[in-house]
Amino acid sequence: MEKYTEEWEPTGVKTIFKLSLHESTGTTQKPTALGAGVQYTAVCGFGWRFSFRVDQQSAPAVVVDDAGNTIDSFQVQLFFDPYLIRTAQYGVLTFATRVEHLIPVPQPAATVQYTLPSRTTADTPSLGAYVYPSNASAPSISITVTLPAALGITLPHPLEPQMEHTLEETLTGKELVDVKFYAFSRRGSERVTHPLPLFANSALLRGFSDDLDALLTGDGFSESVVVDLDQHTPQESYFEDYGYESDSDLESEGEDSAAPAAKATSSSDGETKAKAPEASPTGPDTAFTTWKALLYYLYTRRVNFRPLKSEGPHGSTVNSPTCSPKSMYRLADKLGLEDLQALALASISSRLDEHNILQEVFSSFTSVYPVIQELEVGVLTANFSEKAAEGLKEMTRKICEGEKPYCGETLFMIIRKMGAK
Numbered sequence: 001m002e003k004y005t006e007e008w009e010p011t012g013v014k015t016i017f018k019l020s021l022h023e024s025t026g027t028t029q030k031p032t033a034l035g036a037g038v039q040y041t042a043v044c045g046f047g048w049r050f051s052f053r054v055d056q057q058s059a060p061a062v063v064v065d066d067a068g069n070t071i072d073s074f075q076v077q078l079f080f081d082p083y084l085i086r087t088a089q090y091g092v093l094t095f096a097t098r099v100e101h102l103i104p105v106p107q108p109a110a111t112v113q114y115t116l117p118s119r120t121t122a123d124t125p126s127l128g129a130y131v132y133p134s135n136a137s138a139p140s141i142s143i144t145v146t147l148p149a150a151l152g153i154t155l156p157h158p159l160e161p162q163m164e165h166t167l168e169e170t171l172t173g174k175e176l177v178d179v180k181f182y183a184f185s186r187r188g189s190e191r192v193t194h195p196l197p198l199f200a201n202s203a204l205l206r207g208f209s210d211d212l213d214a215l216l217t218g219d220g221f222s223e224s225v226v227v228d229l230d231q232h233t234p235q236e237s238y239f240e241d242y243g244y245e246s247d248s249d250l251e252s253e254g255e256d257s258a259a260p261a262a263k264a265t266s267s268s269d270g271e272t273k274a275k276a277p278e279a280s281p282t283g284p285d286t287a288f289t290t291w292k293a294l295l296y297y298l299y300t301r302r303v304n305f306r307p308l309k310s311e312g313p314h315g316s317t318v319n320s321p322t323c324s325p326k327s328m329y330r331l332a333d334k335l336g337l338e339d340l341q342a343l344a345l346a347s348i349s350s351r352l353d354e355h356n357i358l359q360e361v362f363s364s365f366t367s368v369y370p371v372i373q374e375l376e377v378g379v380l381t382a383n384f385s386e387k388a389a390e391g392l393k394e395m396t397r398k399i400c401e402g403e404k405p406y407c408g409e410t411l412f413m414i415i416r417k418m419g420a421k
Contacts, residue, residue, distance in 0.1 A: 001052055003042040004140065008155050012094075012146035013045040019076070019102075019132065019139045040081065045145055047084030051124065053077050054132065063103070063133045072134040076102065078127040078141065082118050090116040094146040095127055101139035103131035163299075166203050178202050179216065181295075185288035187250040196288045200295050208298060209336040248309050249287035249327040286331050293323035294331060297340060303328065305347040310356035325351070326365050333369070349375055354383040358391040361414070367406040377413045384418070 007014045041050045055075045063071045080095060082088075095112040106129075114125045132139065147153060170176050179202040184192040202216050286294075297303040305325040307314040325347035332341035352360060352375075360366060361376040380388065392414070398404045399411055 001039065001041055001050075001141070003044065006044060009144070010155060011149065012144055013155070014142060014144040015041075015044045015050075017041060017050075017141045017143075019136075019141070021134060043083065046088070048145065049081045049083045050127070050143065051079045051081045063131060065135070074132045074134070075105075076130045076132045078130070079124045080112075080114060080127055080145075081124055082114075082116060085116065087117045090151065091148045093148075095125070096144045096146070097127045098142040098144075099130055099140065100142075101133075101136040102141070103133070105129055105131050162204050162207075166201055176201055179205070181291060183286055183288040183291040185251055187247070187252055192250060192285075192287075198288070198292055198295060205295070205298050211335045212337070215335075247287050247290075247327055248306075248324045249289040286334075287323075287327060289321070290323045290327040290331050293321040293328060294340075296321045303340065303343055305344065308348070308351050308356065308360065310359045311351060329369070329372070330365070345371065345375070348372065349379075352376060352379045354385060354388070357383060358388060358395065361410060362395050362404060362407045364406055367410055373410055373413060377410065377417055380414060381417045 001017045001019055004016045004018045006016070038051050038053050041052070043049050053076075055077070063073045065071055078097070093114050093116060095114070096110065097112075112125050112127060127143065130141075147155075166176070177199045179200050181198045181200070182195040183198065184194060185196045186192065186194040205216060206213055293303060300320075302320065304318045304320055304322045305328065306322045308324070308326070325344040329341055329344035329348065332338075332344060357376060357380045361373075361380050366372045366376055395404065395407065396411060399407050
């Protein structure tokens with residue numbers, strides 16, 4: 001039972017093993033021994049391994065071929081061995097085992113759990129018994145060990161194929177930076193201002209959504225042009241039709257700049273030609289902070305959301321880019337990034353309570369998105385109180401007097417939901 005590959009996932013480690021009764025031509029794989037008693041795999045993960053035995057006597061189930069002939073078969077028994085981590089304070093480990101070209105007998109549980117530290121060497125958990133037909137083609141066993149989230153361990157993981165390819169190309173002199181974005185960073189009295197540049201590698205941004213791909217290639221976006229990244233500056237220094245007045249990812253005029261204007265590292269001839277989507281009246285109306293967090297997510301698959309403004313001021317110790325979950329939900333919706341949109345929605349949902357729900361449910365942001373409306377109306381009606389009743393009365397007055405014309409549909413949803421109780 002040879003260790004074939006190991007994949008480090010966000011919450012655990014998946015190890016794949018190959019089995020063979022015969023020497024494999026052209027490979028270093030050794031045949032799996034029959035009747036040799038308990039055998040052990042190579043060390044896996046943080047120091048565990050697996051024990052197994054392949055019994056030479058016939059398996060408990062008969063296997064026949066298409067002609068009805070009985071096929072010699074053997075029984076494989078599989079166990080977890082804590083080995084080097086037997087005394088580790090890991091808590092409950094969860095195991096999920098998947099096999100190919102082996103027959104589970106009986107059908108094993110979907111998952112198995114085991115608690116560390118272990119006080120004895122005799123309580124290693126069984127991960128199932130399997131029939132191994134002698135004519136099986138390249139049987140394999142995949143075992144995923146999931147660690148408790150409470151441990152707070154950030155597991156290493158391999159580079160994405162796109163990242164590996166991009167870094168490989170730099171070895172032969174290809175520019176790492178080939179795309180430049182401009183996004184506004186400040187809000188004035190009637191417009192957004194102070195566009196700042198963000199630099200990226202376009203290959204690492206492709207394949208996530210058709211809209212983002214179109215932005216990178218220039219199809220349908222007039223703001224995508226080929227320029228010298230070192231010399232290029234945006235055509236517009238302000239924008240009067242931003243579309244999201246309450247965007248908390250924009251700074252107010254007079255605050256410190258979100259980031260210094262940066263220059264791309266140029267090649268030896270002093271020029272870097274690339275696609276450079278620039279902010280303009282026809283471009284994506286997204287704040288610099290939100291766009292930076294998006295690029296970071298596309299690179300790393302990680303996103304860090306700040307608290308909602310309605311929660312009050314909060315300090316942050318996160319060193320990576322952060323943004324408003326509402327601003328990111330809006331951008332992800334615009335670009336068709338459903339996974340990121342779901343993360344932003346989850347963040348918004350987790351930050352709603354009786355203290356800020358009235359402010360959130362009657363915001364201009366909520367009025368645009370039916371999913372957000374439904375979520376927040378549900379939170380409000382489920383936590384309705386005397387304070388909420390007074391707030392609702394005031395909001396109703398503002399809607400009737402035209403101060404919040406966009407909240408009429410939200411008010412109707414609240415009345416309908418409360419009437420259904």
